[in-house]
Amino acid sequence: MRFAIVKSAAELGERAFYEIKCVLKAKPDAVIGFATGRTPLPLYEKMAADHAKNGTSYKRVTAINLDEYVGVEAKDKNSFARFMKDNLFSKIDIDPANTNIPNGMAEDLEAECVRYAKFVAEHPADIQILGIGANGHIAFNEPYTKYDTTTHIALLTAKTRSDNAEGFGSPAAVPSYALTMGIKEILSAKKILMLASGEGKAEAIYNMLQGRDDTSCPAAALRSHPDVTVVLDEAAAKYLAFDEWAKIARTAESAAPAAPVTAEKEPPAAPVAPAKEEEAAAPAEETAPVAEVAEVAEDGAPAEDKPEETVEETVEEAPVEETAPAEDEKVYLEAEIIEDDEAEEESAPIVIEEPTRGKKKKGRKNKTLSGV
Ligand code: F6R
Numbered sequence: 001m002r003f004a005i006v007k008s009a010a011e012l013g014e015r016a017f018y019e020i021k022c023v024l025k026a027k028p029d030a031v032i033g034f035a036t037g038r039t040p041l042p043l044y045e046k047m048a049a050d051h052a053k054n055g056t057s058y059k060r061v062t063a064i065n066l067d068e069y070v071g072v073e074a075k076d077k078n079s080f081a082r083f084m085k086d087n088l089f090s091k092i093d094i095d096p097a098n099t100n101i102p103n104g105m106a107e108d109l110e111a112e113c114v115r116y117a118k119f120v121a122e123h124p125a126d127i128q129i130l131g132i133g134a135n136g137h138i139a140f141n142e143p144y145t146k147y148d149t150t151t152h153i154a155l156l157t158a159k160t161r162s163d164n165a166e167g168f169g170s171p172a173a174v175p176s177y178a179l180t181m182g183i184k185e186i187l188s189a190k191k192i193l194m195l196a197s198g199e200g201k202a203e204a205i206y207n208m209l210q211g212r213d214d215t216s217c218p219a220a221a222l223r224s225h226p227d228v229t230v231v232l233d234e235a236a237a238k239y240l241a242f243d244e245w246a247k248i249a250r251t252a253e254s255a256a257p258a259a260p261v262t263a264e265k266e267p268p269a270a271p272v273a274p275a276k277e278e279e280a281a282a283p284a285e286e287t288a289p290v291a292e293v294a295e296v297a298e299d300g301a302p303a304e305d306k307p308e309e310t311v312e313e314t315v316e317e318a319p320v321e322e323t324a325p326a327e328d329e330k331v332y333l334e335a336e337i338i339e340d341d342e343a344e345e346e347s348a349p350i351v352i353e354e355p356t357r358g359k360k361k362k363g364r365k366n367k368t369l370s371g372v
Helices: 009-026 041-054 080-087 109-122 158-163 183-187 199-210 218-224 242-253 277-281
Strands: 002-006 031-034 062-065 067-069 127-130 152-155 177-180 192-196 228-233 262-266 292-296 310-315 333-337 350-354 365-370
Touching: 002 009, 009 041, 009 127, 009 192, 009 228, 062 080, 067 080, 109 152, 109 177, 109 183, 183 218, 192 199, 192 218, 199 218, 199 228
Parallel strands: 002 228, 031 062, 031 127, 127 192, 192 228, 262 310, 292 365
Antiparallel strands: 002 333, 067 177, 152 177, 292 350, 310 365, 333 350
16 A cells, blocks of 8 residues: 655645556556545546646546435436536546446336446456545445445445535435445455545544454455555544654664664665656656655554664665755655565555655665564
């Protein structure tokens, strides 16, 4: 799992769009799984703006949405179908015939679930966009939904109905039921892009990553997926202790790490070419923002607490010249959890990446606190 922490809604949109653009470049006829709600709006704004400016085409894209309220007509302002049309589909060149959403008005809802599940199985998403409920739900898979569910009728919790009341006037007016893709189907996407913003999501994000290993937080199911990118604003990331991890990484970077951590320098196996000027100057959409890497224990405990740990440091020969980032330059803090199946007793290491800042940076330091 990889984390990118951003400072604003606009940055969230840009960072998320980077993931979509990468998929589209590799596969112009990609299947994209869409979510509704407030969180992905900056992404949809960015997609619409980019389409208008750069002509990025969605003509060959198949869109599959996660969910829809039961009993709300597609043309109703509160339907997810209408949300997608108003906020994205009418602003890009996607073929309406290629957009898909469960029909919450179907006479036979069970049969509609079977139809949608079949369609989803036949069209695995190349990338699935997700938001997260304050209670940890993904799509409308509420807490304690089993991980092997496919499209089904979900009973919405009071919390979800109250969180989604805007537009309906009151929580009581929010439908009690929705049709939703199941967790198994969400996990079948090749890539998952989870977006979260605001303090109201901080606890859910913490539970997704470090909460109980059961179904109480449906988003925790994403831990088993091999390719998840989580883009968060700082408020949603507030319980994740990335500051501590970043501090540890920076401390390890200084010449003498505190005892009992020992440092060993390894010469690079082969000379590494300094970053090309044109790479450094490439626009954000084209450049993966990565510069420094550190691995720390998943629990975020400082290295000093773990005497058996060692610090391995690899420094490329080219000197690093830091410059202050330009005012408009985007700076992301990213982290990646690498699953280590072979070491069950060890916690999964987390990689924190900070992007190259400044075009004068000629070399790169890679640092690893291992032994976790
Ligand atoms: C919507 C969906 C939901 C939302 C979640 C967060 O299609 O599947 O899981 O992603 O409820 O909603 P917002 O973004 O409005 O906070």
